[in-house]
Amino acid sequence: MFKWIIIGGGIQGCSVAARLLYHKKVTGDELLIIDPHQEPIETWKSFTNKIGMHYLRSPSVHHLNPDPYSLKKYAKSNDYAQAFKGYYQRPRLDMFNQHCMELFNHIGLQSSWKQDTVEGLNYESGCWSVTTASHQSFDTEKVVLAMGINHQPHYPTWAADMKEEYPDKIMHVFEDGEDINIDNSIAVVGGGMTAAHLANTLSQRRHGSVTLIKRHPFRQKDFDSDPGWLGPKYLNKYNQITCYKERRAMIQEARHRGTITKGLYVSLKRQEKNKKLTIVTDEIKKVYPSKQGLEIKMKNSSRVHTDALLLATGAESGLPGREWLTTVIQEYNLPCAPCGFPVVDSRLQWKKGLFVAGALAELELGPVARNIAGARKAAARIVESS
Incomplete structure (x- = not known):
C-alpha cells in the first residue's frame, strides 16, 4: 500500500509531490504519481513550446521548489543570461523547465511515476483504491486529485x-x-x-x-488576477463568505x-x-x-x-476528471457547490484522505488556484496536513 497517490503529473500534481519528497514526508516507494504522459509536466512543456512562450507570466518566486528563492539561486549559479524580465522578474521558460527537472532528479520524483490513465476511485475500510485503464488497482492511505482542465478544447x-x-x-x-x-x-x-x-x-x-x-x-x-488574491488583501474577505455561489461569482469577476x-x-x-x-x-x-x-x-x-x-479559445468549463469523478461524488456523497466543484476544508480535504489541487481547489483557494502560485499554496496546505 502507498502512503500517497497523486492523480495528475502536471504543474499541480508535481508541486505536491515535490513538497512531499522535499520535506521527507514520504519516500519514493511510498508515493505514486499517475499520469497519462511519459514524463512530469509533459503537457506544460509541450504546450508552452507549441505557442512559442519565452518568459512566464508569473514572477520569479512562483515555481515548484518549496524554497521560494530557489529559482533565483539557480539562475545565478548557472549563469543564465537575461534570466528574468521586467519589474516582476518573470523567469525564462527554458530555465524554469530545467529548474523543475533538476528538482525532480534531486528528489527522485520520477521513481514514483506511472504512465497510466485513472478510471475509478473507491473507498473502503479507511483505504482508497485507484483503478486505471490498464486494469490495475493501487491502494493508498491518501489521494490528491490534481487533474488538469485543458484536455477538452472549447470550440465556438x-x-x-x-x-x-x-x-x-x-x-x-x-x-x-x-x-x-x-x-x-x-x-x-x-x-x-x-x-x-x-x-x-x-x-x-x-x-x-x-x-x-x-x-x-x-x-x-500583468497577471491573470490581481496580486492581492495571493494574500490577505482579498482573501480575508473571501474566506468569510460561506455562500459558494458568491465565491464562484467573485472568482469569475477576479479573473x-x-x-x-x-x-x-x-x-x-x-x-x-x-x-x-x-x-x-x-x-x-x-x-x-x-x-x-x-x-x-x-x-x-x-x-x-x-x-x-x-x-486559442480555451477549454470547456467543467469538472476535471468528470468522466469518472462524477461517479465517485455520487457514491460517497461528496459535498459540492452549486457549480459542481468540491467544497473542501482549509487543508483542501474533501473526504478523509482525499485532497484536491488546481481547479478542484479554487472554491477554497480563490482565483489563483489554477496557476503556479495556486499550486504552491495547495502543496503547502496538503503537505502541512500530513
Whole structure:
C-alpha cells in the first residue's frame, strides 16, 4: 500500500509531490504519481513550446521548489543570461523547465511515476483504491486529485461542425501534437495570452500571412488576477463568505480573462507595423470552405481568407476528471457547490484522505488556484496536513 497517490503529473500534481519528497514526508516507494504522459509536466512543456512562450507570466518566486528563492539561486549559479524580465522578474521558460527537472532528479520524483490513465476511485475500510485503464488497482492511505482542465478544447458554435468536416483546416491549440504544420496562410482566433503568443510566434517564424482575430480590443494586465488574491488583501474577505455561489461569482469577476501582458502587446503591434501580422478586432459569424481554403465572414469587417484556422479559445468549463469523478461524488456523497466543484476544508480535504489541487481547489483557494502560485499554496496546505 502507498502512503500517497497523486492523480495528475502536471504543474499541480508535481508541486505536491515535490513538497512531499522535499520535506521527507514520504519516500519514493511510498508515493505514486499517475499520469497519462511519459514524463512530469509533459503537457506544460509541450504546450508552452507549441505557442512559442519565452518568459512566464508569473514572477520569479512562483515555481515548484518549496524554497521560494530557489529559482533565483539557480539562475545565478548557472549563469543564465537575461534570466528574468521586467519589474516582476518573470523567469525564462527554458530555465524554469530545467529548474523543475533538476528538482525532480534531486528528489527522485520520477521513481514514483506511472504512465497510466485513472478510471475509478473507491473507498473502503479507511483505504482508497485507484483503478486505471490498464486494469490495475493501487491502494493508498491518501489521494490528491490534481487533474488538469485543458484536455477538452472549447470550440465556438461556428467551428464545431466545420471541425468535423475539415479537421486538417480547423485545429485547436489544446489538441495533441507538437508542431503547427501549415505552409501558407493561417488565422489565429482568440484574445488572450495563448492566442497572442501563437500569433506573435507564427508571424516571426513563417513566410505565409498570419492573422489574429479577436472579439475585443487588447486588454493589458500583468497577471491573470490581481496580486492581492495571493494574500490577505482579498482573501480575508473571501474566506468569510460561506455562500459558494458568491465565491464562484467573485472568482469569475477576479479573473482577467482574455488579457495579455504589455510586453506581448508591444511585440504584436511591432509585427503588425512590419506587416508580418494582420490584427482583426471583430466577431466571427460563419466560416465557409473556399477554393483558397477557408473564408471567414465577420460581423462588421471585411471577410478574411485563410488556408487554416488555429483556435486559442480555451477549454470547456467543467469538472476535471468528470468522466469518472462524477461517479465517485455520487457514491460517497461528496459535498459540492452549486457549480459542481468540491467544497473542501482549509487543508483542501474533501473526504478523509482525499485532497484536491488546481481547479478542484479554487472554491477554497480563490482565483489563483489554477496557476503556479495556486499550486504552491495547495502543496503547502496538503503537505502541512500530513
